Amino acid sequence: MICGAAMDFANRLRPSHLALLMRIAETGQLQRAAQMAAMSQPAASRVLAEIEARAGGALFERHPKGMRPTALGALCIRHAKVILEEYGALEEEARRVTSGETGRVRVGAVTGPAVGLVMPAVRQVRAEAPDIEMTIGVGTSNELVRGLVDGHYDFIIARLPPNHDSRDFRLHPARNETVSLLVRPQHPLAGRREVTLAELLEHEWVVQELPSPIRQAVEAAFHSQTLDTPPRVTNSSSLLVVLALLESTDTIAPQTREVAQMLAHGALGAKLVELHLAEPIMVSPCFIIQNRFRPLHSAAERLLRAVFDHL
Known part of the structure; x- marks a missing residue:
């Protein structure tokens, strides 16, 4: 029965009830606590009386200098503080999630x-x-x-x-994506302007396998000029393989413009340049x-x- 009564007491308490208890404990005055809790003094007196009735005893002792918590009141106030802090944390976290x-x-x-x-x-x-x-x-x-x-x-x-x-x-x-052709700075075509696709056929390439969009775009560019596709191709989608080949050979590596610019600016320690093509190679959007x-x-x-x- 005691356990059931305690559960009933806890279930009936509202955050506003707990806040009133905290304000009374802080100020020692029911009138001041009522003002801080945004309620009238009669309403605060009624709420306190209801809480005490449910708790089974007085929560505060009245003294000439103010109200002081009883042992039961100190217990309730201690738990009220924890509960209100959790309510506050819940409200703040919910606000941050929804925002x-x-x-x-x-x-x-x-x-x-x-x-x-x-x-x-x-x-x-x-x-x-x-x-x-x-x-x-x-x-x-x-x-x-x-x-x-x-x-x-x-x-x-x-x-x-x-x-x-x-x-x-x-x-x-x-x-829309544009294909850039990356090479090492020592490549014979590095620094040249208006490089044609026909000039690229004699070099080795490292390209993603079909059906990658970059591979499709490169092959379509050669076909549009009635050229065969590059005959010497290493198939790999690994950026590490690409960098290893570019570091020591005159291999050509097609990459999206964003990736090429990142690598040309020294990302991953690479020292690479982009070829200047006469006609851009576009990838499907x-x-x-x-x-x-x-x-x-x-x-x-x-x-x-x-x-x-x-x-």
Whole structure:
């Protein structure tokens, strides 16, 4: 019975009741505590009487110099302080979650947009909301769309494969991608202007395997000029393999413009240059893709807005 009565007492207490107890303990005066709790003194007296009735005894002793907690009152006040602090923490954390100041975001992208769009957006959000936990995946469009459907990503930047129904997604055009051809500074064509595709055929290449969009774009560029594709090709999507070949040979490596500019500026210790082509090589465009049936939470919305800022 005692346990049941205690549970009933606890369940009937409201945060406003606990706040009143704290104010009485702080001020020692019921009238002042009522003012601080934004209630009339009669209402405060009635609430205190109800609490004491449920607690089974007086919570304060009346003295000429004010009200002092009894042993039962000190117990209630101690727990009230903890409970109100937890309420405050809950309110603050809920505010931060709903405003997108905290939370977890998982975004996926193909390599170029990962460098050119996602990373600048992540840096922007980090400056505004450093407590957001970011997970960034890089992969092929097929892998990324499959991850989006399975719930592994909040949104992705990729190409929508033909085996997926566009009606299942929200799509927004992202940047068009341009292919840059990276070589070491000692390459015979480095520094030349208006390099033609025909001049590139005699050199070795390291290219992603089909059906990668970059490989398709490079081969389409050669075909559009009725040229054969480069005959000496190493197939690899590994950036480490690419860098190793570029460091010691006159290999040509097609990369998206964003990745090429990053490497040309010394990222990963690379010392590389871009060839100046007479005609640009364009890759099929990417899209910012969301699952139409899964709304974004606030932190993901914040990152998505930052991505749009960098389009």
